[in-house]
Amino acid sequence: MHVQVDRLSVRYPRRERAAVDSVTFGLRTGDIGVLIGPSGCGKTTLLRAIAGLERASEGEIRISSQRVAGGGVHVPPERRRVGMVFQDYALFPHLDVARNVAFGIPGATRAQRDARVAEVLALVGLADTQGAMPHELSGGQQQRVALARALAPRPQLLLLDEPFSNLDVDLRERLAHEIRGILKAAGATALFVTHDQLEAFAIGDEIGVMHEGRLHQWDDAYTLYHRPATRFVADFIGHGVFARATLKQVGNQVVVHTALGPLADGAECPLPSAFAGGQCEVLLRADDIVHDDDAPVKAEILRKAFRGSEFLYTLRLATGEVVLAHVPSHHDHKVGEWIGIRAQVDHVVTFQREASPAAAPIASFPV
Template structure:
């Protein structure tokens, strides 16, 4: 796991050696990370990895058993002492939006401002509705809105009290794929415009990479790597991160020196040196974008699967019983099942691990 150098700037959010769970069951175990002002972080992982439990601890809904959570250098959670959620200046957008069905859009957004003077409240609500492009729907009710519009109302309501941090609990999971992509970018733009930090919980890698500056990959309640999306994809810290992030699969190989591997795809070289001895049995990660079509290549694996995706086609190739891999080609290159296609490996980032 990587954590930025804290000497660069004070952190907005610091999570130090955090452990928490339910009853005697520990779900989150010894987690440490930090988030800067204006940054968007993500808790990414498969179901049951502890990401929602961690979010509940950040929100103040769940006490912690070890470690501490600090917001603007102030402890908000310690073992035996938890600041109430309403005093944390943390906003939250839930998976089901949790809008009040009997209130209009404007009154939903202004709910957290009900103690302010009416004129101030009206002005703030108007500014937020304009920010989320719902100014023409102020007098509508939630049931009259689409899912994407309800999501925007929930975001505006969370932003209204001017929180220090926003927590997003899989806020796009009820939307179709196209709308998810558009809204995730819209929400990122809104948060960046306001300079508000956020933590997103999701199992969708594309969503995480599109929205977030830093991503934590979780497994079994522990952070496997906290890093920028580019490094998670190209420089994974361990085999789990390598297999979980992006597409791709492992093929067998044998180490030749510290920076090359002999495989059935030929000698694969990359950008990193390993410390294993010559001849070590390894598994090499091959991404679909590591393979290029090359009419002059002697390597001609057989097409065993193909998935057409409009602008591109994902192929699965077989070299032998032990070696299969995927390749993504533009769809104009139309190969058929059973066809032997000339390809070569062009892997700028060498990702390999000792044979399991």
């Protein structure tokens, strides 16, 4: 692993809970990792600890097999060969683009600096802006200059702390794709902090979901969405509900019974004996619910959100349970209408049943 974090904790005096609590993960050379979670979950503190700006209370950090924190070792930030890109870009307003980028290349001749500046500005698509001042550039261009400056000294690890938070929403996802392409072209290993799931999915090879200082899951986006390891991850990622279910053994199969009828066989489910009376909850994503006029199960439309190619419907079954469904936008039904729905679940994910009498919607993406 290019970066290995083992049982890392960061504690502050007079704070009962650790800011980072026994976190372990690895990042391969050339991969882009993303840390995501709600405000105050510890993701920026973890990033700062890897940079050397925070001291580890427990555990260790290795970069390129070198221990930089832990076991009595604390390598200072300037000796870790780590580049950082911040929320506010931190460009020098009185220096043009070329001199901003050159500032990050110490100990080189003028010719070497000029060649490297031209190289990284071409990499980020700004080869013709060397003489421009930062205020003459758009927000997206300023962000790419900041990235060029961080890449210029060839760091062994690049850290990015919410680099798109000051940009328009429409620009963020596009720029995330662009930055991913730039980092891959540079062969850079990077760790990125964001609170935006679309950014995380657009840029990350591996994504870590944090909550209250703990890393709940470190996986690719597909696995986080379809096979969440904890209830928090299931709740935080995407649209869906936790619906009541009963597991029953039928021959060699486990059948999952819900208010929508039996789901596809629960080959990935635990045995019914894992829950008292086989009673549990299953995660039903909005894309697990299909609008079907001929389906025997009907649901009332409580709310609808237009999202261009589709609606996000919030639906209430006759049992009172609520589910969400993505429906093509040409199926434009009115609030209060009853429509036919069926479940089409490829990944059955079960959780311990909670006390709530009915499923409650979870909606982490903006609607």
